[in-house]
Amino acid sequence: MSDIQHHKILILDFGSQYTQLIARRIREIGIYCELLPYDVKPHFIEKFNPSGIILSGGPDTVGDDNSARAPEIIFTLNVPILGICYGMQTMAVQLGGEAKSSKKAEFGFAKIRARNHSKLLNKISDEKNSKGHSLLDVWMSHGIEVTKLPVGFDLIASTDNCPIAGFANNNKNYFGLQFHPEVTHTKQGVQILERFVTEICKCQKNWTTDNIIEDLLLNIKNQVGNNKVLLGLSGGVDSSVVAILLHQAIGKQLTCVFVDNGLLRLNEGNEVMNTFSENLGVKVIRADAQQYFYEQLSNEGDPEAKRKIIGNAFIKIFDQEAKKIKGINFLAQGTIYPDIIESAGAASGKAKVIKSHHNVGGLPEDLKFELVEPLKELFKDEVRAIGERLGLPRKMLHRHPFPGPGLGVRILGPIKEEFAQILREADNIFMEELNNQQLYDKVDQAFAVFLPVKSVGVTGDDRRYDYVIALRAVETIDFMTARWARLPYDFLDHVSNRIINEISRVSRVVYDISGKPPATIEWE
Numbered sequence: 001m002s003d004i005q006h007h008k009i010l011i012l013d014f015g016s017q018y019t020q021l022i023a024r025r026i027r028e029i030g031i032y033c034e035l036l037p038y039d040v041k042p043h044f045i046e047k048f049n050p051s052g053i054i055l056s057g058g059p060d061t062v063g064d065d066n067s068a069r070a071p072e073i074i075f076t077l078n079v080p081i082l083g084i085c086y087g088m089q090t091m092a093v094q095l096g097g098e099a100k101s102s103k104k105a106e107f108g109f110a111k112i113r114a115r116n117h118s119k120l121l122n123k124i125s126d127e128k129n130s131k132g133h134s135l136l137d138v139w140m141s142h143g144i145e146v147t148k149l150p151v152g153f154d155l156i157a158s159t160d161n162c163p164i165a166g167f168a169n170n171n172k173n174y175f176g177l178q179f180h181p182e183v184t185h186t187k188q189g190v191q192i193l194e195r196f197v198t199e200i201c202k203c204q205k206n207w208t209t210d211n212i213i214e215d216l217l218l219n220i221k222n223q224v225g226n227n228k229v230l231l232g233l234s235g236g237v238d239s240s241v242v243a244i245l246l247h248q249a250i251g252k253q254l255t256c257v258f259v260d261n262g263l264l265r266l267n268e269g270n271e272v273m274n275t276f277s278e279n280l281g282v283k284v285i286r287a288d289a290q291q292y293f294y295e296q297l298s299n300e301g302d303p304e305a306k307r308k309i310i311g312n313a314f315i316k317i318f319d320q321e322a323k324k325i326k327g328i329n330f331l332a333q334g335t336i337y338p339d340i341i342e343s344a345g346a347a348s349g350k351a352k353v354i355k356s357h358h359n360v361g362g363l364p365e366d367l368k369f370e371l372v373e374p375l376k377e378l379f380k381d382e383v384r385a386i387g388e389r390l391g392l393p394r395k396m397l398h399r400h401p402f403p404g405p406g407l408g409v410r411i412l413g414p415i416k417e418e419f420a421q422i423l424r425e426a427d428n429i430f431m432e433e434l435n436n437q438q439l440y441d442k443v444d445q446a447f448a449v450f451l452p453v454k455s456v457g458v459t460g461d462d463r464r465y466d467y468v469i470a471l472r473a474v475e476t477i478d479f480m481t482a483r484w485a486r487l488p489y490d491f492l493d494h495v496s497n498r499i500i501n502e503i504s505r506v507s508r509v510v511y512d513i514s515g516k517p518p519a520t521i522e523w524e
């Protein structure tokens with residue numbers, strides 16, 4: 001374990017939608033933390049040797065049979081503990097207090113009054129009331145609340161509806177908050193978390209972008225030595241940051257393979273090659289496999305079958321290229337921390353939806369490589385910060401997500417090269433205009449879709465019978481649910497005119513006004 005991870009916080013996940021946010025906040029404060037399911041075996045907790053522990057919120061009802069409990073070992077380790085929402089409630093019950101259904105459930109903004117000058121909240125406030133009491137605007141989300149303090153605990157916060165909205169055992173450094181300091185609606189949330197991790201847990205702020213980079217470079221050098229490493233470079237954020245890190249760490253020992261599958265966005269292949277090969281001097285082999293992919297996809301209309309074909313074709317081409325390079329021992333992957341969290345899940349299955357690793361999963365077994373996964377402890381924001389520090393273009397790091405199968409799931413039905421070209425141009429016009437009108441960063445994902453149906457149009461005196469382009473733009477936090485973006489009518493009008501005027505094979509543009517659910521973000 002390296003030095004920048006010496007002071008660290010353990011977050012036990014009870015399944016709240018905000019748990020990853022807690023971890024991101026702690027990291028942003030400059031302290032390393034890891035997230036483990038609440039029912040992790042006690043020896044993992046001892047081995048982790050945390051400087052402090054945070055218990056997250058969760059969906060359980062604390063009094064119910066089989067409701068989640070914090071592992072008893074945490075109360076024997078002599079480290080500070082902060083329970084948030086469900087974490088506070090289970091702490092109360094496990095330490096001899098009580099928690100019951102609230103008379104009035106609270107969801108949303110609340111104003112709490114801080115009490116008794118606790119170590120956690122002392123001198124942190126948004127405003128004072130007429131009696132000089134500190135008031136804080138916080139975000140509540142609960143239907144249960146602590147109704148009796150455990151012995152040794154003091155009240156540290158209350159609201160009109162929730163008399164025990166925070167408690168503390170100042171001797172043991174145990175704290176509970178009914179509200180969520182990790183969400184931005186709690187204005188002083190970061191201050192409260194910072195107070196906990198720095199002053200109470202006594203962690204030093206060593207988790208900074210520069211330190212992380214230095215540490216990663218060292219670890220890569222130690223792992224790889226003089227050996228050669230292969231990386232499948234897609235041009236997406238994660239694989240791009242892995243490429244630049246490995247290039248800095250081991251230079252010419254790295255070879256990247258970039259597969260141009262004909263399903264990329266306009267100029268994307270050239271941009272990736274320019275950025276990495278020409279500007280940064282990274283060794284990149286470009287596999288031009290457009291025709292192979294188009295042939296494989298020309299007769300298949302079923303979305304799932306298309307995905308499989310694209311996955312298999314990618315593996316085949318990557319494998320072919322890899323076999324041409326001799327003496328490779330390591331395969332690098334852009335796995336990031338959320339991939340690991342989501343694959344691990346809780347032993348009970350309560351805390352997380354299980355999802356398998358998505359990175360180059362399914363590479364053939366006879367590619368016998370050891371894995372190099374330098375980003376596997378990092379969140380996306382940290383990955384972007386590293387990329388930016390190491391000189392990757394902002395545009396590349398802040399692009400909307402692009403699915404692995406690329407335009408393959410945005411050309412409905414069987415794929416033809418002609419369709420891909422039309423879609424690339426339409427998508428590019430949409431992106432250009434979103435950027436020109438400062439709307440790109442206001443939506444979370446936007447793209448064009450090619451519909452292989454023809455509709456009648458008229459240009460001048462000529463009748464047209466051409467294809468349809470659908471525009472899709474969504475606002476979302478987690479991509480699990482999404483709202484269609486209310487882009488201005490004038491903007492849509494302008495994009496539509498440009499697409500129909502500039503692309504001869506398009507006679508009609510439509511805007512997708514479906515939410516997720518019931519629709520998905522992609523059309524296939």
Ligand code: XMP
Binds near residue numbers: 401402403522
């Ligand atoms: P859906 O269409 O499921 O998309 O609402 C949610 C998010 O996932 C992306 N997506 C994919 N990403 N491989 C990927 O790497 C895929 O097969 C895939 N399908 C969808 C989609 O772009 C959106 O951001």
